[in-house]
Amino acid sequence: MTGEGGAPLAVRDVRWSAGGRLILDGVALDVAPGGTLGLLGPNGSGKSSLLRLLAGVRRAAGGAILLDGDDLAGLPRRRVAQRLALVEQHAETELDLTVLEVVRLGRIPHRRPWSGVGAEDDCAVAEAIARTGLQERLHQRWSTLSGGERQRVQIARALAQEPRELLLDEPTNHLDVHHQLDLLTLVAELPLTSVVALHDLNLAAMFCDRLVVLDAGRVVAAGTPAAVLTPRLIADVYRVRAVVGDDGPGGRPSIRFLPGRLRAPAPHDAAAPSAASTPPTTERTTAP
Template sequence: MTPDDVTPYDMTPDDVAPDGMTSHAELGLRADRVTREAGGRLIVDGVTLAPPPGSTVGLLGPNGSGKSTLLRILAGVLAPASGVVTLDGDPLRDVGRRTVARRVAVVDQDATTQVELSVEEVVRLGRIPHRRAWSPSTAQDEEAVREALTRTGLSDRAAQSWHTLSGGERQRVQIARALAQAPQELLLDEPTNHLDIQHQLDLLSLVADLPLTSVIALHDLNLAAMFCDHVLVLREGVAHASGTPSEVITEELIAKVYGVRAVVTTLADEGERFTRPSIRFLRN
Protein backbone atom coordinates (compact mmCIF):
# COMPACT_ATOMS: atom_id res chain seq x y z
CA MET A 1 0.00 0.00 0.00
CA THR A 2 1.47 3.32 -0.98
CA PRO A 3 0.35 6.57 0.63
CA ASP A 4 -1.42 7.44 -2.60
CA ASP A 5 -3.71 4.45 -2.17
CA VAL A 6 -5.03 5.69 1.14
CA THR A 7 -8.43 7.25 0.97
CA PRO A 8 -8.81 10.43 3.00
CA TYR A 9 -9.28 9.61 6.65
CA ASP A 10 -12.98 10.04 7.15
CA MET A 11 -14.69 7.70 9.55
CA THR A 12 -17.89 9.63 9.65
CA PRO A 13 -20.84 7.93 8.02
CA ASP A 14 -22.08 10.41 5.46
CA ASP A 15 -25.70 9.89 6.38
CA VAL A 16 -27.90 12.91 6.61
CA ALA A 17 -29.88 13.69 9.73
CA PRO A 18 -33.69 13.27 9.55
CA ASP A 19 -34.18 17.02 9.27
CA GLY A 20 -32.21 16.87 6.05
CA MET A 21 -30.21 19.86 7.23
CA THR A 22 -27.23 18.71 9.19
CA SER A 23 -24.98 16.09 7.80
CA HIS A 24 -23.42 14.05 10.58
CA ALA A 25 -20.11 14.60 8.84
CA GLU A 26 -20.21 18.29 9.67
CA LEU A 27 -20.44 17.86 13.41
CA GLY A 28 -17.42 18.24 15.62
CA LEU A 29 -13.87 19.21 14.81
CA ARG A 30 -12.40 18.05 11.52
CA ALA A 31 -9.46 18.73 9.28
CA ASP A 32 -9.86 18.56 5.51
CA ARG A 33 -6.74 18.08 3.39
CA VAL A 34 -4.66 20.32 5.61
CA THR A 35 -1.04 21.08 4.78
CA ARG A 36 1.67 22.93 6.62
CA GLU A 37 5.15 23.82 5.49
CA ALA A 38 8.27 24.39 7.55
CA GLY A 39 11.90 24.66 6.62
CA GLY A 40 11.03 24.53 2.94
CA ARG A 41 9.17 21.20 3.03
CA LEU A 42 5.70 19.88 3.74
CA ILE A 43 5.54 18.60 7.30
CA VAL A 44 1.78 17.93 7.10
CA ASP A 45 0.71 16.96 3.61
CA GLY A 46 -2.98 16.87 2.68
CA VAL A 47 -4.25 15.15 5.83
CA THR A 48 -7.96 14.66 6.44
CA LEU A 49 -9.13 13.74 9.94
CA ALA A 50 -12.82 13.53 10.80
CA PRO A 51 -13.35 11.83 14.14
CA PRO A 52 -16.95 10.77 14.82
CA PRO A 53 -18.23 12.77 17.81
CA GLY A 54 -17.49 10.86 21.02
CA SER A 55 -14.76 8.67 19.59
CA THR A 56 -11.16 8.23 20.68
CA VAL A 57 -8.70 8.60 17.81
CA GLY A 58 -5.02 7.68 18.04
CA LEU A 59 -2.49 9.63 16.01
CA LEU A 60 0.45 7.34 15.33
CA GLY A 61 3.71 7.69 13.45
CA PRO A 62 7.45 7.91 14.07
CA ASN A 63 9.21 10.96 15.50
CA GLY A 64 8.94 13.88 13.12
CA SER A 65 6.00 12.43 11.16
CA GLY A 66 3.83 15.49 11.86
CA LYS A 67 1.65 14.43 14.82
CA SER A 68 2.24 17.52 16.97
CA THR A 69 1.89 19.82 13.97
CA LEU A 70 -1.43 18.23 12.99
CA LEU A 71 -2.71 18.59 16.58
CA ARG A 72 -1.73 22.28 16.57
CA ILE A 73 -3.53 22.79 13.28
CA LEU A 74 -6.63 21.10 14.73
CA ALA A 75 -6.41 23.31 17.82
CA GLY A 76 -6.22 26.45 15.68
CA VAL A 77 -2.79 27.30 17.06
CA LEU A 78 -1.22 26.90 13.63
CA ALA A 79 -3.05 27.89 10.47
CA PRO A 80 -2.93 25.39 7.61
CA ALA A 81 -1.25 26.62 4.42
CA SER A 82 -4.05 24.94 2.50
CA GLY A 83 -7.08 22.90 3.48
CA VAL A 84 -9.42 23.82 6.31
CA VAL A 85 -10.28 22.93 9.89
CA THR A 86 -13.96 23.18 10.74
CA LEU A 87 -15.93 23.15 13.98
CA ASP A 88 -19.50 21.97 13.37
CA GLY A 89 -19.00 22.90 9.73
CA ASP A 90 -17.66 26.43 10.31
CA PRO A 91 -14.05 27.18 9.36
CA LEU A 92 -12.03 27.65 12.54
CA ARG A 93 -10.75 31.03 11.36
CA ASP A 94 -14.37 32.29 11.37
CA VAL A 95 -15.15 30.90 14.82
CA GLY A 96 -14.15 33.24 17.68
CA ARG A 97 -11.09 32.27 19.70
CA ARG A 98 -13.20 32.21 22.84
CA THR A 99 -15.70 29.80 21.32
CA VAL A 100 -12.87 27.54 20.23
CA ALA A 101 -11.33 27.75 23.71
CA ARG A 102 -14.62 26.69 25.27
CA ARG A 103 -14.98 23.76 22.93
CA VAL A 104 -11.47 22.44 22.37
CA ALA A 105 -8.98 21.63 25.13
CA VAL A 106 -5.33 20.94 24.41
CA VAL A 107 -2.82 19.08 26.52
CA ASP A 108 0.60 19.86 25.13
CA GLN A 109 3.68 17.81 25.51
CA ASP A 110 5.67 19.05 28.50
CA ALA A 111 3.36 21.92 29.33
CA THR A 112 4.87 24.09 32.01
CA THR A 113 4.09 27.18 34.01
CA GLN A 114 6.44 30.03 34.84
CA VAL A 115 4.64 31.42 37.84
CA GLU A 116 4.28 29.84 41.24
CA LEU A 117 0.87 28.14 41.22
CA SER A 118 -0.76 25.39 43.21
CA VAL A 119 -2.29 22.34 41.55
CA GLU A 120 -5.76 23.74 42.08
CA GLU A 121 -4.80 27.10 40.59
CA VAL A 122 -3.41 25.43 37.46
CA VAL A 123 -6.63 23.44 37.08
CA ARG A 124 -8.68 26.60 37.58
CA LEU A 125 -6.93 28.14 34.54
CA GLY A 126 -9.11 25.78 32.51
CA ARG A 127 -12.14 27.87 33.49
CA ILE A 128 -10.82 31.11 31.95
CA PRO A 129 -12.68 30.73 28.61
CA HIS A 130 -15.94 30.33 30.55
CA ARG A 131 -15.51 33.38 32.76
CA ARG A 132 -16.27 36.99 32.08
CA ALA A 133 -13.30 39.32 32.28
CA TRP A 134 -12.42 40.31 35.86
CA SER A 135 -15.33 38.38 37.36
CA PRO A 136 -14.64 36.00 40.25
CA SER A 137 -15.07 32.30 39.73
CA THR A 138 -18.59 31.00 40.19
CA ALA A 139 -19.90 27.96 42.05
CA GLN A 140 -20.06 26.23 38.68
CA ASP A 141 -16.37 27.00 38.06
CA GLU A 142 -15.42 25.61 41.45
CA GLU A 143 -17.52 22.49 40.90
CA ALA A 144 -15.79 21.87 37.55
CA VAL A 145 -12.37 22.28 39.20
CA ARG A 146 -13.32 19.92 42.05
CA GLU A 147 -14.64 17.30 39.67
CA ALA A 148 -11.57 17.49 37.43
CA LEU A 149 -9.31 17.00 40.46
CA THR A 150 -11.37 14.02 41.60
CA ARG A 151 -11.42 12.38 38.18
CA THR A 152 -7.65 12.60 37.86
CA GLY A 153 -7.02 11.43 41.44
CA LEU A 154 -5.49 14.75 42.47
CA SER A 155 -7.92 15.94 45.14
CA ASP A 156 -5.43 15.53 47.98
CA ARG A 157 -2.79 17.41 45.96
CA ALA A 158 -4.92 20.51 45.39
CA ALA A 159 -2.77 22.78 47.57
CA GLN A 160 0.61 21.41 46.48
CA SER A 161 2.89 23.67 44.44
CA TRP A 162 3.10 22.77 40.73
CA HIS A 163 6.89 23.09 40.84
CA THR A 164 7.20 20.32 43.42
CA LEU A 165 5.33 17.74 41.31
CA SER A 166 6.90 14.86 39.40
CA GLY A 167 6.68 14.80 35.60
CA GLY A 168 3.84 12.30 35.75
CA GLU A 169 1.89 14.32 38.29
CA ARG A 170 2.30 17.46 36.19
CA GLN A 171 0.91 15.56 33.23
CA ARG A 172 -2.16 14.58 35.25
CA VAL A 173 -2.65 18.19 36.37
CA GLN A 174 -2.66 19.27 32.72
CA ILE A 175 -5.34 16.67 32.02
CA ALA A 176 -7.32 17.98 34.98
CA ARG A 177 -6.99 21.53 33.65
CA ALA A 178 -8.29 20.36 30.29
CA LEU A 179 -11.24 18.56 31.93
CA ALA A 180 -12.11 21.64 34.01
CA GLN A 181 -12.45 23.42 30.67
CA ALA A 182 -15.43 21.10 29.97
CA PRO A 183 -14.49 20.69 26.30
CA GLN A 184 -16.27 18.66 23.67
CA GLU A 185 -12.98 18.00 21.90
CA LEU A 186 -9.81 17.03 23.68
CA LEU A 187 -6.43 17.02 21.92
CA LEU A 188 -3.56 15.32 23.70
CA ASP A 189 0.08 15.20 22.61
CA GLU A 190 1.80 12.10 23.97
CA PRO A 191 0.02 12.36 27.31
CA THR A 192 1.46 9.13 28.69
CA ASN A 193 5.12 10.00 28.21
CA HIS A 194 6.10 10.55 31.82
CA LEU A 195 3.70 8.08 33.35
CA ASP A 196 4.32 4.69 34.91
CA ILE A 197 2.31 1.78 33.52
CA GLN A 198 -0.52 2.04 36.01
CA HIS A 199 -0.96 5.75 35.38
CA GLN A 200 -0.72 5.26 31.59
CA LEU A 201 -3.61 2.80 31.76
CA ASP A 202 -5.57 4.96 34.20
CA LEU A 203 -5.16 8.07 32.06
CA LEU A 204 -6.15 6.44 28.79
CA SER A 205 -9.11 4.66 30.43
CA LEU A 206 -10.24 8.01 31.77
CA VAL A 207 -9.90 9.72 28.38
CA ALA A 208 -11.49 6.87 26.41
CA ASP A 209 -14.49 6.78 28.77
CA LEU A 210 -15.14 10.53 28.64
CA PRO A 211 -18.22 11.45 26.61
CA LEU A 212 -16.19 13.64 24.26
CA THR A 213 -14.08 13.37 21.14
CA SER A 214 -10.39 12.78 21.81
CA VAL A 215 -7.46 12.86 19.44
CA ILE A 216 -4.32 11.48 21.09
CA ALA A 217 -0.81 11.41 19.67
CA LEU A 218 0.64 8.18 20.98
CA HIS A 219 3.88 6.26 20.61
CA ASP A 220 2.78 3.03 22.22
CA LEU A 221 0.99 0.89 19.64
CA ASN A 222 -0.34 -1.49 22.29
CA LEU A 223 -1.95 1.37 24.16
CA ALA A 224 -3.41 2.67 20.91
CA ALA A 225 -4.82 -0.79 20.22
CA MET A 226 -6.34 -0.96 23.72
CA PHE A 227 -7.97 2.44 23.90
CA CYS A 228 -8.54 3.90 20.46
CA ASP A 229 -11.64 3.39 18.30
CA HIS A 230 -9.70 4.56 15.25
CA VAL A 231 -6.09 5.25 14.42
CA LEU A 232 -4.43 7.43 11.80
CA VAL A 233 -0.81 6.66 10.96
CA LEU A 234 1.30 9.55 9.72
CA ARG A 235 4.50 9.04 7.79
CA GLU A 236 6.53 12.06 6.72
CA GLY A 237 3.45 14.24 7.03
CA VAL A 238 1.24 12.02 4.89
CA ALA A 239 -1.72 9.93 6.12
CA HIS A 240 -0.27 6.48 5.47
CA ALA A 241 -3.11 4.36 6.86
CA SER A 242 -6.33 4.78 8.81
CA GLY A 243 -9.06 2.61 10.29
CA THR A 244 -9.66 0.52 13.37
CA PRO A 245 -6.55 -0.65 15.26
CA SER A 246 -7.15 -4.20 13.95
CA GLU A 247 -7.26 -2.98 10.37
CA VAL A 248 -4.25 -0.73 10.63
CA ILE A 249 -1.75 -2.12 13.14
CA THR A 250 -0.22 -5.01 11.21
CA GLU A 251 3.25 -6.51 10.98
CA GLU A 252 3.59 -5.06 7.47
CA LEU A 253 2.67 -1.56 8.58
CA ILE A 254 5.05 -1.65 11.53
CA ALA A 255 7.88 -2.82 9.27
CA LYS A 256 7.14 -0.18 6.66
CA VAL A 257 6.42 2.83 8.85
CA TYR A 258 8.69 2.18 11.83
CA GLY A 259 11.30 -0.08 10.24
CA VAL A 260 10.89 -2.60 13.04
CA ARG A 261 10.04 -6.30 13.05
CA ALA A 262 7.05 -7.27 15.17
CA VAL A 263 4.67 -10.12 15.78
CA VAL A 264 1.05 -9.04 15.89
CA THR A 265 -1.51 -11.41 17.40
CA THR A 266 -5.18 -10.95 18.16
CA LEU A 267 -6.34 -10.61 21.73
CA ALA A 268 -9.91 -10.91 22.92
CA ASP A 269 -10.96 -8.29 25.44
CA GLU A 270 -13.86 -8.14 27.86
CA GLY A 271 -15.08 -11.68 27.40
CA GLU A 272 -14.52 -11.60 23.64
CA ARG A 273 -16.78 -8.59 23.22
CA PHE A 274 -14.13 -7.22 20.91
CA THR A 275 -10.69 -8.14 19.71
CA ARG A 276 -7.63 -6.02 19.32
CA PRO A 277 -4.12 -6.45 18.02
CA SER A 278 -1.37 -7.19 20.52
CA ILE A 279 2.12 -6.23 19.39
CA ARG A 280 5.40 -7.85 20.40
CA PHE A 281 8.52 -6.27 18.98
CA LEU A 282 11.50 -8.31 17.83
CA ARG A 283 15.15 -7.33 17.89
CA ASN A 284 16.26 -6.29 14.44
Protein backbone atom coordinates in the same frame (compact mmCIF):
# COMPACT_ATOMS: atom_id res chain seq x y z
CA MET B 1 -24.24 21.51 11.92
CA THR B 2 -21.31 19.18 11.24
CA GLY B 3 -18.58 18.74 8.67
CA GLU B 4 -19.16 17.34 5.23
CA GLY B 5 -18.55 13.80 6.46
CA GLY B 6 -20.91 14.23 9.41
CA ALA B 7 -18.11 14.69 11.99
CA PRO B 8 -18.20 17.74 14.29
CA LEU B 9 -14.41 18.06 13.93
CA ALA B 10 -12.95 17.43 10.48
CA VAL B 11 -9.72 17.98 8.57
CA ARG B 12 -9.93 18.75 4.86
CA ASP B 13 -6.80 18.55 2.66
CA VAL B 14 -4.67 20.38 5.23
CA ARG B 15 -1.12 21.48 4.41
CA TRP B 16 1.32 23.08 6.84
CA SER B 17 5.02 23.93 6.59
CA ALA B 18 7.72 25.06 9.02
CA GLY B 19 11.27 26.19 8.30
CA GLY B 20 10.77 25.67 4.60
CA ARG B 21 9.82 22.01 5.13
CA LEU B 22 6.39 20.55 4.38
CA ILE B 23 5.16 18.98 7.64
CA LEU B 24 1.57 18.07 6.71
CA ASP B 25 0.68 17.30 3.12
CA GLY B 26 -3.00 16.99 2.17
CA VAL B 27 -4.21 15.49 5.46
CA ALA B 28 -7.91 14.63 5.60
CA LEU B 29 -9.79 12.90 8.41
CA ASP B 30 -13.02 12.97 10.40
CA VAL B 31 -13.05 12.91 14.20
CA ALA B 32 -16.25 11.06 15.04
CA PRO B 33 -18.03 12.16 18.23
CA GLY B 34 -17.35 10.07 21.30
CA GLY B 35 -14.58 7.54 21.76
CA THR B 36 -10.83 7.87 21.42
CA LEU B 37 -8.96 8.50 18.16
CA GLY B 38 -5.26 7.67 18.21
CA LEU B 39 -2.70 9.49 16.05
CA LEU B 40 0.28 7.26 15.24
CA GLY B 41 3.46 7.72 13.26
CA PRO B 42 7.23 7.96 13.71
CA ASN B 43 8.99 11.08 14.96
CA GLY B 44 8.54 13.94 12.51
CA SER B 45 5.43 12.46 10.91
CA GLY B 46 3.30 15.48 11.84
CA LYS B 47 1.27 14.27 14.85
CA SER B 48 2.01 17.22 17.14
CA SER B 49 1.58 19.72 14.32
CA LEU B 50 -1.81 18.26 13.43
CA LEU B 51 -2.97 18.48 17.06
CA ARG B 52 -1.99 22.15 17.25
CA LEU B 53 -3.88 22.84 14.03
CA LEU B 54 -6.92 21.03 15.43
CA ALA B 55 -6.71 23.17 18.57
CA GLY B 56 -6.46 26.39 16.57
CA VAL B 57 -3.02 27.18 18.00
CA ARG B 58 -1.63 27.19 14.45
CA ARG B 59 -3.31 28.02 11.17
CA ALA B 60 -3.18 25.73 8.16
CA ALA B 61 -1.39 27.01 5.06
CA GLY B 62 -3.89 25.16 2.87
CA GLY B 63 -7.12 23.26 3.32
CA ALA B 64 -9.29 23.74 6.39
CA ILE B 65 -10.09 22.51 9.88
CA LEU B 66 -13.86 22.39 10.28
CA LEU B 67 -15.66 22.69 13.60
CA ASP B 68 -19.36 21.97 13.18
CA GLY B 69 -18.91 22.83 9.50
CA ASP B 70 -17.28 26.22 10.17
CA ASP B 71 -13.66 26.97 9.26
CA LEU B 72 -11.75 27.04 12.54
CA ALA B 73 -9.57 29.87 11.26
CA GLY B 74 -12.57 32.21 11.15
CA LEU B 75 -13.92 31.45 14.62
CA PRO B 76 -13.24 33.63 17.69
CA ARG B 77 -10.39 32.23 19.76
CA ARG B 78 -12.52 32.28 22.91
CA ARG B 79 -15.23 30.17 21.27
CA VAL B 80 -12.65 27.63 20.12
CA ALA B 81 -11.13 27.44 23.62
CA GLN B 82 -14.58 26.81 25.11
CA ARG B 83 -15.03 23.86 22.76
CA LEU B 84 -11.54 22.31 22.35
CA ALA B 85 -8.90 21.66 25.02
CA LEU B 86 -5.26 20.84 24.25
CA VAL B 87 -2.89 19.07 26.65
CA GLU B 88 0.63 19.51 25.30
CA GLN B 89 3.51 17.12 25.78
CA HIS B 90 5.52 19.37 28.09
CA ALA B 91 3.68 21.77 30.38
CA GLU B 92 5.89 24.03 32.48
CA THR B 93 5.34 27.18 34.48
CA GLU B 94 7.73 29.51 36.30
CA LEU B 95 4.95 30.46 38.71
CA ASP B 96 4.74 28.46 41.91
CA LEU B 97 1.07 27.60 41.53
CA THR B 98 -0.92 25.06 43.49
CA VAL B 99 -2.83 22.22 41.83
CA LEU B 100 -6.10 24.06 42.43
CA GLU B 101 -4.75 27.24 40.84
CA VAL B 102 -3.58 25.36 37.73
CA VAL B 103 -6.96 23.65 37.30
CA ARG B 104 -8.74 27.01 37.66
CA LEU B 105 -6.83 28.28 34.62
CA GLY B 106 -9.15 26.12 32.55
CA ARG B 107 -12.02 28.49 33.30
CA ILE B 108 -10.40 31.51 31.63
CA PRO B 109 -12.21 30.99 28.26
CA HIS B 110 -15.56 31.08 30.07
CA ARG B 111 -14.97 34.25 32.10
CA ARG B 112 -15.35 37.81 30.99
CA PRO B 113 -12.45 40.23 31.50
CA TRP B 114 -12.11 41.34 35.14
CA SER B 115 -14.94 39.08 36.25
CA GLY B 116 -14.58 37.06 39.42
CA VAL B 117 -14.94 33.33 39.95
CA GLY B 118 -18.59 32.31 39.79
CA ALA B 119 -20.60 29.31 40.91
CA GLU B 120 -20.35 27.72 37.43
CA ASP B 121 -16.57 28.01 37.57
CA ASP B 122 -16.40 26.40 41.00
CA CYS B 123 -18.66 23.56 39.85
CA ALA B 124 -16.61 22.86 36.70
CA VAL B 125 -13.33 22.91 38.64
CA ALA B 126 -14.71 20.60 41.34
CA GLU B 127 -15.96 18.10 38.75
CA ALA B 128 -12.60 18.14 36.91
CA ILE B 129 -10.75 17.53 40.17
CA ALA B 130 -13.08 14.67 41.09
CA ARG B 131 -12.72 12.99 37.68
CA THR B 132 -8.93 13.07 37.91
CA GLY B 133 -8.72 12.06 41.57
CA LEU B 134 -6.81 15.14 42.72
CA GLN B 135 -8.84 15.95 45.84
CA GLU B 136 -5.92 15.27 48.19
CA ARG B 137 -3.43 17.37 46.22
CA LEU B 138 -5.31 20.64 45.77
CA HIS B 139 -2.83 22.71 47.79
CA GLN B 140 0.31 20.92 46.63
CA ARG B 141 2.73 23.05 44.62
CA TRP B 142 3.24 22.37 40.91
CA SER B 143 7.02 22.23 41.39
CA THR B 144 6.70 19.26 43.76
CA LEU B 145 4.64 17.05 41.43
CA SER B 146 5.94 14.04 39.54
CA GLY B 147 5.59 13.78 35.76
CA GLY B 148 2.50 11.59 36.02
CA GLU B 149 0.90 13.92 38.56
CA ARG B 150 1.55 16.94 36.33
CA GLN B 151 -0.10 15.23 33.38
CA ARG B 152 -3.14 14.44 35.51
CA VAL B 153 -3.34 18.07 36.65
CA GLN B 154 -3.10 19.27 33.05
CA ILE B 155 -5.95 16.97 32.08
CA ALA B 156 -7.98 18.36 34.99
CA ARG B 157 -7.21 21.90 33.77
CA ALA B 158 -8.41 20.90 30.29
CA LEU B 159 -11.58 19.30 31.68
CA ALA B 160 -12.35 22.50 33.59
CA GLN B 161 -12.71 24.13 30.16
CA GLU B 162 -15.73 21.82 29.69
CA PRO B 163 -14.67 20.88 26.15
CA ARG B 164 -16.44 18.52 23.82
CA GLU B 165 -13.12 17.49 22.26
CA LEU B 166 -9.92 16.80 24.22
CA LEU B 167 -6.60 16.80 22.33
CA LEU B 168 -3.55 15.19 23.96
CA ASP B 169 0.01 15.20 22.63
CA GLU B 170 2.01 12.19 23.86
CA PRO B 171 0.39 12.19 27.34
CA THR B 172 2.30 9.04 28.36
CA ASN B 173 5.73 10.37 27.42
CA HIS B 174 8.31 9.78 30.21
CA LEU B 175 5.78 7.99 32.41
CA ASP B 176 6.31 4.53 33.89
CA VAL B 177 4.02 1.67 32.87
CA HIS B 178 1.69 2.07 35.85
CA HIS B 179 1.10 5.76 35.16
CA GLN B 180 0.73 5.15 31.41
CA LEU B 181 -2.08 2.66 31.96
CA ASP B 182 -3.68 4.80 34.67
CA LEU B 183 -3.67 7.94 32.52
CA LEU B 184 -5.02 6.32 29.36
CA THR B 185 -7.72 4.51 31.35
CA LEU B 186 -8.80 7.90 32.65
CA VAL B 187 -8.86 9.38 29.13
CA ALA B 188 -10.76 6.44 27.63
CA GLU B 189 -13.47 6.70 30.29
CA LEU B 190 -14.11 10.44 29.82
CA PRO B 191 -17.55 11.28 28.39
CA LEU B 192 -16.18 13.26 25.46
CA THR B 193 -14.22 12.88 22.22
CA SER B 194 -10.47 12.42 22.65
CA VAL B 195 -7.70 12.65 20.06
CA VAL B 196 -4.42 11.27 21.40
CA ALA B 197 -0.98 11.25 19.77
CA LEU B 198 0.93 8.13 20.87
CA HIS B 199 4.18 6.35 20.13
CA ASP B 200 3.40 3.03 21.82
CA LEU B 201 1.48 0.83 19.37
CA ASN B 202 0.30 -1.58 22.06
CA LEU B 203 -1.16 1.25 24.14
CA ALA B 204 -2.86 2.61 21.03
CA ALA B 205 -4.35 -0.82 20.28
CA MET B 206 -5.51 -1.19 23.88
CA PHE B 207 -7.19 2.20 24.42
CA CYS B 208 -8.14 3.70 21.04
CA ASP B 209 -11.35 3.01 19.16
CA ARG B 210 -9.91 4.19 15.85
CA LEU B 211 -6.42 4.98 14.60
CA VAL B 212 -4.95 7.33 12.01
CA VAL B 213 -1.35 6.71 10.95
CA LEU B 214 0.79 9.55 9.60
CA ASP B 215 4.02 9.09 7.70
CA ALA B 216 5.99 12.02 6.27
CA GLY B 217 2.99 14.28 6.80
CA ARG B 218 0.44 12.11 4.99
CA VAL B 219 -2.30 9.78 6.21
CA VAL B 220 -1.26 6.26 5.21
CA ALA B 221 -3.87 4.27 7.15
CA ALA B 222 -7.08 4.82 9.11
CA GLY B 223 -9.53 2.48 10.80
CA THR B 224 -9.90 0.21 13.79
CA PRO B 225 -6.76 -1.02 15.59
CA ALA B 226 -7.27 -4.51 14.14
CA ALA B 227 -7.52 -3.15 10.59
CA VAL B 228 -4.62 -0.70 10.87
CA LEU B 229 -1.96 -2.46 12.96
CA THR B 230 -0.74 -5.06 10.52
CA PRO B 231 2.83 -6.33 10.12
CA ARG B 232 2.95 -4.81 6.63
CA LEU B 233 2.03 -1.33 7.87
CA ILE B 234 4.47 -1.53 10.78
CA ALA B 235 7.24 -2.51 8.36
CA ASP B 236 6.26 0.25 5.93
CA VAL B 237 6.01 3.06 8.45
CA TYR B 238 8.38 2.12 11.26
CA ARG B 239 10.92 0.00 9.34
CA VAL B 240 10.78 -2.82 11.90
CA ARG B 241 9.58 -6.40 11.81
CA ALA B 242 6.70 -7.42 14.05
CA VAL B 243 4.31 -10.22 14.83
CA VAL B 244 0.73 -9.10 15.48
CA GLY B 245 -1.54 -11.29 17.57
CA ASP B 246 -5.16 -10.96 18.65
CA ASP B 247 -4.55 -11.71 22.32
CA GLY B 248 -4.77 -8.11 23.55
CA PRO B 249 -7.55 -7.00 25.94
CA GLY B 250 -10.92 -7.81 24.43
CA GLY B 251 -9.29 -9.51 21.44
CA ARG B 252 -7.53 -6.33 20.37
CA PRO B 253 -4.18 -6.53 18.56
CA SER B 254 -0.96 -7.08 20.48
CA ILE B 255 2.37 -6.33 18.84
CA ARG B 256 5.64 -8.16 19.43
CA PHE B 257 8.65 -6.59 17.78
CA LEU B 258 11.42 -8.73 16.31
CA PRO B 259 15.17 -7.97 16.37
CA GLY B 260 16.70 -6.39 13.31
CA ARG B 261 15.75 -3.12 11.67
CA LEU B 262 14.55 -3.02 8.06
CA ARG B 263 16.77 -0.61 6.16
CA ALA B 264 15.30 1.68 3.58
CA PRO B 265 16.11 0.48 0.07
CA ALA B 266 18.90 2.39 -1.65
CA PRO B 267 18.23 3.78 -5.16
CA HIS B 268 18.29 0.97 -7.73
CA ASP B 269 18.97 -1.58 -4.96
CA ALA B 270 16.52 -4.31 -5.88
CA ALA B 271 17.93 -6.64 -3.22
CA ALA B 272 17.23 -4.28 -0.31
CA PRO B 273 14.33 -5.32 1.94
CA SER B 274 11.20 -3.23 1.67
CA ALA B 275 7.59 -3.29 2.78
CA ALA B 276 6.80 -5.14 -0.43
CA SER B 277 9.25 -7.89 0.55
CA THR B 278 8.40 -8.16 4.23
CA PRO B 279 9.72 -11.46 5.62
CA PRO B 280 7.15 -14.19 6.30
CA THR B 281 7.72 -13.85 10.07
CA THR B 282 5.94 -10.51 10.01
CA GLU B 283 2.63 -11.86 8.82
CA ARG B 284 -0.27 -11.50 11.28
CA THR B 285 -0.45 -14.42 13.67
CA THR B 286 -2.91 -15.42 16.35
CA ALA B 287 -2.09 -16.48 19.84
CA PRO B 288 -1.80 -20.22 20.38
